Amino acid sequence: MCRLSVVIPHLGNATLLENTLASVLANRPGDCEVLAVLAEPYDDPYDVKGEVRFVAGQTCRDLVAAVNLGIHLSRAPIVHVLWSGVEVTEGWAEIALRHFRDPRVAAVAPVVLQVEDRSRVAAAGVVYHVGGATLALDQGEPVISLASRPKRVLAAHPAAAFFRRSSLERIGGLGPSWSGQLASLDAALTFQQLGLWTVLEPRSRVAGPCPGAAQASAFREALKAEQFFWRWAPLLGPMRSLASHGILVVGEGARGIFDFSVLPRLAGRLVGGCLGIVAQDNRRRVERLRQQSRAKPSAPAGPAPHRSFRPGHDARLRSTTSAG
Numbered sequence: 364m365c366r367l368s369v370v371i372p373h374l375g376n377a378t379l380l381e382n383t384l385a386s387v388l389a390n391r392p393g394d395c396e397v398l399a400v401l402a403e404p405y406d407d408p409y410d411v412k413g414e415v416r417f418v419a420g421q422t423c424r425d426l427v428a429a430v431n432l433g434i435h436l437s438r439a440p441i442v443h444v445l446w447s448g449v450e451v452t453e454g455w456a457e458i459a460l461r462h463f464r465d466p467r468v469a470a471v472a473p474v475v476l477q478v479e480d481r482s483r484v485a486a487a488g489v490v491y492h493v494g495g496a497t498l499a500l501d502q503g504e505p506v507i508s509l510a511s512r513p514k515r516v517l518a519a520h521p522a523a524a525f526f527r528r529s530s531l532e533r534i535g536g537l538g539p540s541w542s543g544q545l546a547s548l549d550a551a552l553t554f555q556q557l558g559l560w561t562v563l564e565p566r567s568r569v570a571g572p573c574p575g576a577a578q579a580s581a582f583r584e585a586l587k588a589e590q591f592f593w594r595w596a597p598l599l600g601p602m603r604s605l606a607s608h609g610i611l612v613v614g615e616g617a618r619g620i621f622d623f624s625v626l627p628r629l630a631g632r633l634v635g636g637c638l639g640i641v642a643q644d645n646r647r648r649v650e651r652l653r654q655q656s657r658a659k660p661s662a663p664a665g666p667a668p669h670r671s672f673r674p675g676h677d678a679r680l681r682s683t684t685s686a687g
Contacts (some may be wrong), residue, residue: 366394367456369443370433372426375403379448383571386450388414392457400433426543431536440529446522446543449475449571459525459567462513469530469559470551472519473567474509475499481570482506488516488563491548493599494607495592500563509565516563518551523569526550530559534652545591552595556649557656581624585615585631586638593639597646 369387373380380399387397388411399405400420407417418436423429426446434442441463443456459471475486484506486499499520501509519525521543531537534553537546551561596604612632619625 364394365396365439367392367396367441367443367460368434368437368439369395369397369445369456370400370430370437371398371445371447372400372420372423372429372433373403373405373447374426374429376447377405380405381409383445383447383449383451384411384415386452387445390451390453390455392460394439395456396438398433398437400429402429427537427539427541427546430543431539434526434528434531434536437528440527441525442528442531443525444521444523445569446571448478449522449569450478451523452568452570455567455569456525459564462562462564463525463527465560467558467560468562469527469554470519470561471525471567472516472561472563473523473525473569474506474563474565475520475523476506476568476570477503478570478572484509485571486520487565488561489518489520489544489548489551491517491552491595492607493596493604494609494611495588495604496607496611497544497548506568511565513562513564515560517555518548518561519563521547522571530554533557533656540587541591542587545587549591549594552598553649553652556598557652580627581619582627582631585628586635589632589635590639590642593636593643594645597643598649 369391371380371383371387384397384399391397397415398418399415400418400423402420402423404421405417416436418433420429420432423432430444433444441460443459445451455473459473462468462471472488474484477483477485482505484501484504487501487504487509488499490498490500492498500516524547531550534550534557538549539546541549554561592604592608596608615632616625616629619628
């Protein structure tokens, strides 16, 4: 059985996919499988079907659906999600895989470097502030300024994240209601509530413009951000969250004046807030997961054995796997 499954969603730009495949095939560790989920057709002009498993994913509507399909069809206990366009470096996987010897580790975050200047950081993990702001850590900082020791962070950047498969299974996979960034944060916050860790490994490095997610309209972006805020505010501290959130929304509205997005953003926040307040079931969901965790035996020290990844929301993800 392979140790690592690398899942690469392809949403339409063949050059980006080929750049990622070339770097992975040149640097992959032993016992590694590579899956490319083809939400758009790809002709495989370099004939790599012997080294890459191409998965027909035309039914996938977005990035998260394509990633979930790839995870569903993967075979290894550790899954590495790489967006098309992200290029890996030598030894990036081996050093990250060591952290999964600790059963508390659910995910590992490599450092994402800027593609135009690989001496600078694009993201060394991601943080979500209680007011609803998402920030990439150490963005723009020189790589040499990063500490060499691993440390705990909230989340990996969704463009390049290692996951323990069994940890994803416990939470039902990546939420299909969210974008790539919010789906990754939702999983990370759930891991945190369950006492599981995400670890930043500074010596594991990838580089990329982090493409792959379609740009949402200002209305939809604000709506989803607001729904996400109300999903997590009760668990992160409602009073502190509300005060910070008000400042964030006012600032967002002020910036929106200059690009004429202020009205759709405010409308999205209003609708998303109403939907989010009504759907206050996340606390019960997390408590159920905690109870299930307490009822199960402790996880093994090494990578968890393979089990079929069947999140409750992937009933439609039943595409066939093709040889090329």
